[in-house]
Amino acid sequence: MALIVQKYGGTSVGNIERIKNVARRVARTYNEGNQVVVVLSAMSGETNRLVGLCNEASEFPIGREYDVVISTGEQVTIGLLSIVLKEMGHKAKSFMGHQVPVVTDSQFGSARIESIDPKRMRDELDRGVIVVVAGFQGIDPEGNITTLGRGGSDTTAVALAAALKADLCEIYTDVDGVYTTDPNICHEARKLKKVSYDEMLEMASLGAKVLQTRSVEFAKKYEVPVMVRSSFNDAEGTLVCKEDREMEKVVVSGITYNKNEAKISVLRVPDRPGIAAKLFRPLTESGMNIDMIVQNISHDAHTDLTFTVSKEDFKRALKLVQETAGQIEARDVIGDPNIAKVSIVGAGMRSHAGVASRMFEVMSKEGINIQMISTSEIKISIVIDVKYTELAVRVLHEAFGLGKGEIMEEAQA
C-alpha cells in the first residue's frame, strides 16, 4: 500500500463534470489499494474573480483581509469533491489550511510554509478516509488565514507529500508532462520520462509553465518524487526526481524560450566601484526583477553594461535607468523590447564540455546574432532577436538530438 498525494489544478476542477472526473480518478487510485490525499486549486477563473473584487474594493488590497477573500475558491472545490466522493460511496473529508494545519509565516499574499502537522491526516487515512486538502492556503501562528501566492497549490501538494513521507506526489495539469521543448513550435518535441529537480528548476524559471518554481525547490529539499501528468488522459507523465546515472548521460534535456523580457544597455559607463549598485538599486527598490546582466571588460576606464527585465517593467525601468545614467556620467541608454531568451538545460552539461560552443555554432550557421550570453552549471541562455525564436528552438532541438530516442513514440500520445 502506497501513500499518494494528487494535486489537481483549476482547469481540472473547472466545473462539476470535471470534478466528477477527478473523483473517478481519485477513487481508482484508492481502489488500487493506496491511501490518497488530494490537493485542489480553485475552479479556473475563480481566483481571478476574487482578486478582481479586492481590486475594486481598494487600490492596494494586499494584506490580511485579501487572503481571507481569495482563499475561498479552494474551500469551494474541496467541499464539492468530497460531496461527489461520498455520493460514490467513499469516505472523504475536506480540510482547509487551518484544519490540517498548514502553518505559514505572516507574509499575506505570498506566505511560506513553515510546518505541517501530519497527525490529523494520518488518523483519517488510517480510517480509510480520502483526505481532500485546500491548496494555496495556510494559517499563521496568530491564527490568521494566509495564502501562498500564484501556483501555491503545487507547493501545498509537495509540502504535504514531504510531511506525510508520501511515496509519490502527482501533479495533474492540462499538459501531460514535461517536454524537450514547446510542442507548439517544434513538432519533434517529445515528452521526458524523467527530469532532475535541478533541470526542472531551470526549466520552470525559464518559462516552461508546468510547475511552480517554489514547489520544485521544496521537492528537491525533501526529495519528494513528483509526477507531472494530465487529468484529461491516461498518458504516462514525467517524473521529477533526484538526478541519477541515466540522466547524467543525457547532455541536454530541453530547450526553453522566453519572449517576455526586454533588454536595456547603458553605454560607456565610467568603470568605478559602486557604479553597478547605483544603477540597479532604484530598479530593485521598485520591486523589479533583473534577470541577465552582462558587463564586458573596460576600455579607457569605461565599459558597457547590459541587462534584461520583464517586458511589463521595461518602460518604468528605462526611465529609472535614464535618470541614474545622467548622475553616473554614462554616455547613453538604449532599450530593446524585441528580444527573446533561448536556453538549453541539462544535468549532463556538468561533465560535458563543448555544449556552449556547439550552441553558438548552430546559431552562427543560421545567421542568428547572439546579443547576450549567461551560463549556470546546467544551463546556457542566450538573448537573440525575437523574430528568430522559433527557428533557434527548432535548430537547437535538432542539433542536440532531442527529437530522437527510445521514448520518441510517447510524443504521439
Added chain:
Amino acid sequence: MALIVQKYGGTSVGNIERIKNVARRVARTYNEGNQVVVVLSAMSGETNRLVGLCNEASEFPIGREYDVVISTGEQVTIGLLSIVLKEMGHKAKSFMGHQVPVVTDSQFGSARIESIDPKRMRDELDRGVIVVVAGFQGIDPEGNITTLGRGGSDTTAVALAAALKADLCEIYTDVDGVYTTDPNICHEARKLKKVSYDEMLEMASLGAKVLQTRSVEFAKKYEVPVMVRSSFNDAEGTLVCKEDREMEKVVVSGITYNKNEAKISVLRVPDRPGIAAKLFRPLTESGMNIDMIVQNISHDAHTDLTFTVSKEDFKRALKLVQETAGQIEARDVIGDPNIAKVSIVGAGMRSHAGVASRMFEVMSKEGINIQMISTSEIKISIVIDVKYTELAVRVLHEAFGLGKGEIMEEAQA
C-alpha cells in the same frame, strides 16, 4: 460609549458600491463614539449559486461538506468590507465563525449556536478595532465548519449581541422596519415604532419576512433589543423589544397574510383514537410541516379533519393522505390550494375580549367565508378563499384602527 452590533443582509452587500455604502454607515456609528461589531451575509445570489453547485454535485448534498462550500459567501464579504474600512483609515479585522469562535452543534445545514466566546472580540474592540464577523457560520466541538440555515446571519448578530451584552443589535435589510401590514396591498400600512418579541415571533412565522424566527427567539431569551432598519435610507426603524405598558394598550399590532399554504380535508373519518396520528405520521416522516389543524365534533362516530401544508408539499401530501384514507376507511379526501391564511397579531389581545368576534363580523360583512380558524394567546388566524386576501387585509387593517395614530406620518418616509 455604546456597543452596537450591526447586521447587513445580502442586498446591502450585493456589490462593491454597496459594500462601500455599508462601510460609510459603520464608520459613522464608530465615529459617533461607539464600539461596532458588524455581521454580514453573503452577496445576494451567492449562497444560491453555491447551493446550486452542491445540488449539481449530488442529489443529497447536505452534510459536513455542504457547509464547507456554502459558508464561503460570508467569508468573501467580511474580507471585502474590512479592506474597504482599512482603505478609509479605520482599524478593521474580519472573523470567521471558527475564529470568534461561534460554537454550534453538529447539525450541518441547520446548526444551533451553543456558545460564543466574546473575549477575542472584546480585546479587538478595546483596541479600537471594528470587528467584522461572518454571519450564518460556526464551528462544532470537533472543529468542523457548520452553517445555521437560511437567514442564519440574523441569529448570528443577535447571538453576538447577547454574548457581548451589546446595547443594541441593528438589523439592516431592504425594508425600513416592521409595518402594520404589507404596504404593497394596503396603502394605509404604517411602520411600527416598537413591537414585542412575541408579536414579532408571530409576525415572522406568519409571513412578514423581516427577521428570521430563530433570531427573534434568541433576542427574546436574552432580552437583546433589536432595531430593524434599512441600509438604503436613514429612516428610523422598528424596535423589537420586551413588552411594555405602552404595547399592552394596543390591541392589534399587525395584520399578516400567507398565500403559500394549501388545505386538505379528510371527510367522514371514523372517530377512533389513533386515527389522526395514523394520518399525519407519513407526512411528518416525509419532512413536511403541518400548520393549522381543525377537527369538528363528531356525528355518528365520524368526523371531518382539515389541515394546511405549504403549497410546495401539497401534491405529495395529498397523495400520502389518499393512501392512508383508504386504510382508515375515510369517505373522501378533498384538496384545495386556492386558500390564504390571514392573521391578526397583538400583545394586547391577552387582556382584551372580543377581538375574534370583531374579526369574524368584519369578514361576514364583506361576504368572505371563513373556512378554518386557529388561535393563540396573541394571534387569530383564519383561512379564506385566496381571491379575498387583499380585501380581507385592508378591511381588517381599517377595522382595528391600524392606519391611524400619532406615528402615521412615518409611513410616508
